[in-house]
Amino acid sequence: AQSVAQPEDQVNVAEGNPLTVKCTYSVSGNPYLFWYVQYPNRGLQFLLKYITGDNLVKGSYGFEAEFNKSQTSFHLKKPSALVSDSALYFCAVRDRADSNYQLIWGAGTKLIIKP
Amino acid sequence: DADVTQTPRNRITKTGKRIMLECSQTKGHDRMYWYRQDPGLGLRLIYYSFDVKDINKGEISDGYSVSRQAQAKFSLSLESAIPNQTALYFCATSGPSGEQYFGPGTRLTVT
Numbered sequence: 057a058q059s060v061a062q063p064e065d066q067v068n069v070a071e072g073n074p075l076t077v078k079c080t081y082s083v084s085g086n087p088y089l090f091w092y093v094q095y096p097n098r099g100l101q102f103l104l105k106y107i108t109g110d111n112l113v114k115g116s117y118g119f120e121a122e123f124n125k126s127q128t129s130f131h132l133k134k135p136s137a138l139v140s141d142s143a144l145y146f147c148a149v150r151d152r153a154d155s156n157y158q159l160i161w162g163a164g165t166k167l168i169i170k171p
Numbered sequence: 172d173a174d175v176t177q178t179p180r181n182r183i184t185k186t187g188k189r190i191m192l193e194c195s196q197t198k199g200h201d202r203m204y205w206y207r208q209d210p211g212l213g214l215r216l217i218y219y220s221f222d223v224k225d226i227n228k229g230e231i232s233d234g235y236s237v238s239r240q241a242q243a244k245f246s247l248s249l250e251s252a253i254p255n256q257t258a259l260y261f262c263a264t265s266g267p268s269g270e271q272y273f274g275p276g277t278r279l280t281v282t
Contacts, residue, residue, distance in 0.1 A: 065211075088269050099175075099261055099273035100214075107268055146213065150269045156219070156227070157202055157269050163213040 058083045060149050062162035069137045069169050077132040077165045079147030087149045089130040090159065091121055094144040103145075106130060117141070137169045174198045177262050177274035184252050185282055192247045192277050194262030200272075202265035203245040205229075205237060207258040208276075214261070220245055252281040 059082045069075045081087060089106040104115025111123045121132045132145060147162040175196045184190050196203065205217040216229030218237040226237060234256060236248045249256055257280050263271040 090270055092273075099275045100263075100271075102270050102272065105268060105270050148271075157265050158216065158219070158229075159269065159271060161214045163211065 058149070058151060058160050060147055060160050060162040062145075062147055062165045064165050065163075066166045066168065069167070071139055071169055071171050072136055075134050075137045075141070075167065075169070077145050077147075077167060079130045079132065079162060081128050081130065081147070081149045081160075083149055083151045083160070085151045085153045088152060089121070089123060090148040090150075091115065091119070091130075091132050092146045092148065093117075094146065094164075096143075100146060103132075139169045139171055142167055142169045175262060175264055175272055175274040177260075177277050179277060180275065181278045183280045183282065186253055188252050190249045190252055190279070192260055192262075192279070194245045194247070194274055196243050196245075196262075196264045196272075196274075198264050198266075198272060199242075200264035200266060201242060203239070204263040204265065204271065205235075205245070205247045206261045206263065207231070207256075208261060209258050217247065217260075249279075249281075252279075254281045257281045 091103040092100040106123045148159040204219045206214045220239045260277045262274040
């Protein structure tokens with residue numbers, strides 16, 4: 057079965073430190089991979105995606121993610137965290153062969169950046 | 172995102188009432204989706220549509236119905252609301268690579 061795992065319910069990071077939010081996936085074919093962010097009382101916002109090419113993808117607000125095919129991971133990273141990065145982060149994956157364009161979602165990771 | 176709008180933003184209703192949530196988009200996308208979000212469960216797909224003639228059930232369609240009135244409009248109905256349908260509901264559209272764009276959400280409370 058296809059699935060996405062975000063192993064940490066919550067990640068705590070001090071402001072200015074690097075952050076990593078983990079995501080691993082299981083799909084039958086080659087994946088498209090996505091990260092979204094949800095601020096309180098807001099809808100989800102698209103951050104970045106991996107389609108093909110360079111394994112390191114850069115996105116909005118200084119975030120980047122690294123696709124690792126052998127480890128089936130797509131971890132979200134940022135070199136220096138800001139308090140304003142505190143939010144709920146979702147990883148999602150789509151099988152390229154899925155013509156329904158359905159995304160499979162992780163359960164989300166709450167990121168807390170402390171001043 | 173202003174490109175995807177949802178109405179109402181908040182709604183309190185009683186058990187057994189019929190309620191409709193509306194979604195409009197100006198992104199010109201054919202694919203539209205309805206999700207519900209519950210704490211700790213992430214997003215679960217209720218229905219999705221590829222065009223006005225193509226409606227598909229998602230993971231949790233029981234108790235819900237949808238209507239695709241036009242390319243830009245996709246509404247979700249709860250025929251007879253029950254308390255465990257209390258949740259945050261999101262509409263989304265899909266771009267060519269599959270990335271989805273979300274509305275601001277509707278917070279629904281069923282008492």
